[in-house]
Amino acid sequence: MKRYNTLNDYFKTTFGKKIYKVSLDGGFTCPNRDGTLSKRGCIFCSERGSGEFAGKRGDDIYNQIEDQLKLIEKKFPDGEVIAYFQNFTNTYADVEYLREIYTKALSHPRVIGLAIGTRPDCLGEDVLNLLDELNKKHFIWIELGLQTINEDVAKKINRKYPLETYVEATKELNKRNIKFVTHIIVGLPYENEDDPLNTAIFAEKCGTWGVKIHLLHVIKNTMLEEIYNRNELKLQKKDEYVKKIVKILANLSYNIVIHRVTGDGDRNNLIGxxxxxxxxxxxxxxxxxxxxxxxxxxxxxxERG
Ligand code: SF4
Incomplete structure (x- = not known):
């Protein structure tokens, strides 16, 4: 057992077994990419909308699940999985389309639930109602890309929504008992030393069920690469990063599920x-x-009480 409450441990305690996630590309875009809010996206967002290892864009969801299962066939030949809608903003579409693809994923015999990555400003009433309906019958969680509670940093990374929007979204999800995971990035340009820690503490106060902590990666062909090339970004050192993670974990209640404490970089496109x-x-x-x-x-x- 780890000294922190990993997602694996959560699955074992809740379902009594190991469960994998399969990453899917539902063909979405993002309001921060399609010109609605901006065309540039968050400065760190990659060409695949932060979903490098997901299924093939444009493929039928059921087929994507089959393909992803083949990739893990050796280590996981017959267990159950969570269908993770990862790329871009996975609630940013007509609600009937959302219903269709979520339902299709849930129809696969090895899928026991859904994880849906989105922005807190893409959870309108109709989407929330659909999630509420699914949540009553299935195991689901929503992932919110908060990254930081520092409003200046949020502007500089071009997140394009204020903190208040996250707070409002969490209230709506809590009202419906829908679990959510908050994404936090360590090492953002212009951030203060304790911003990631304060973001994690804030997310817990807002009722987050889990956190996903990422190291900031500089990926090729992103705005962040330009910032890095202008020498305006100091890359995190490993020791600094590890200390920050340990401090965050020590300050989060044990029941918060830790989905990730590092990033899975795209080896071919990672600059640092x-x-x-x-x-x-x-x-x-x-x-x-x-x-x-x-x-x-x-x-x-x-100790803080
Ligand atoms: S919200 Fe997500 S998909 Fe949209 S630009 Fe930011 S990181 Fe990319």
Whole structure:
């Protein structure tokens, strides 16, 4: 067992078994990409809308699930999976289209639930009603790309919605008992040392069920690459990153599900930090520091009361 409440542990406790996720591309775009809010997107967003390992765009959802299952066939030949709508903004479409693709994913015999990545400004009443309906019958969660609560940084990364929008979305999801995961990025340009920590604490106050903590990756052909080339971004060092993660984990209650504490970089397009490609080493370093400092998730939270 890890010193923090991993998604794997959550699955084992809740379903009594290992469950994988299969990443799907529902053919969506994003209001921050299609010109509605901006054409440039968030500065770190890649050409595939932050879903490098998902199924093939344009393919039928059922076929994408089959293809993704083939990729994990050896290590996971017959278990159940969560269908993860990952690329771009997965609630940004007509509600009938959403119903069609979510239902199609749920119709696969090995799919036991859905994870849906979106922006908090793309959860209108009709979408919330659909999610509410699905949530009553299936295991689902929503993923919200908050990244930071620092409003200046949010503007500089071109997130294109204010913090209040996240707060409102969380109230609507909480009202309907729909679980949500908050994405947080460590290492954003112009951020203060404790911004990621404060973002995680804020997300817990808003009722987040889980957090997904990413290291900021500089990917080719993004606005971030231009910032990096202008020498306006200092890449995170591994030790700094590991310390920040341990501090965040120590300050979150143990019941918050930790979906991720590092990123899965696209090896071919990653400019930096290159140390993040050795994911195993990053995870081991986090475990090691937690052990050395005798930290478990929630330790400082308990001490704070
Ligand atoms: S909201 Fe997501 S998909 Fe849209 S630009 Fe930002 S990172 Fe990309």
């Amino acid at each position: 930090p290159l140390w993040s490609l050795n994911k195993r080493d990053v995870l081991n370093s986090i475990d090691k520091l937690m052990k050395e400092e005798d930290v478990v998730q929630g330790k400082y939270k308990i």
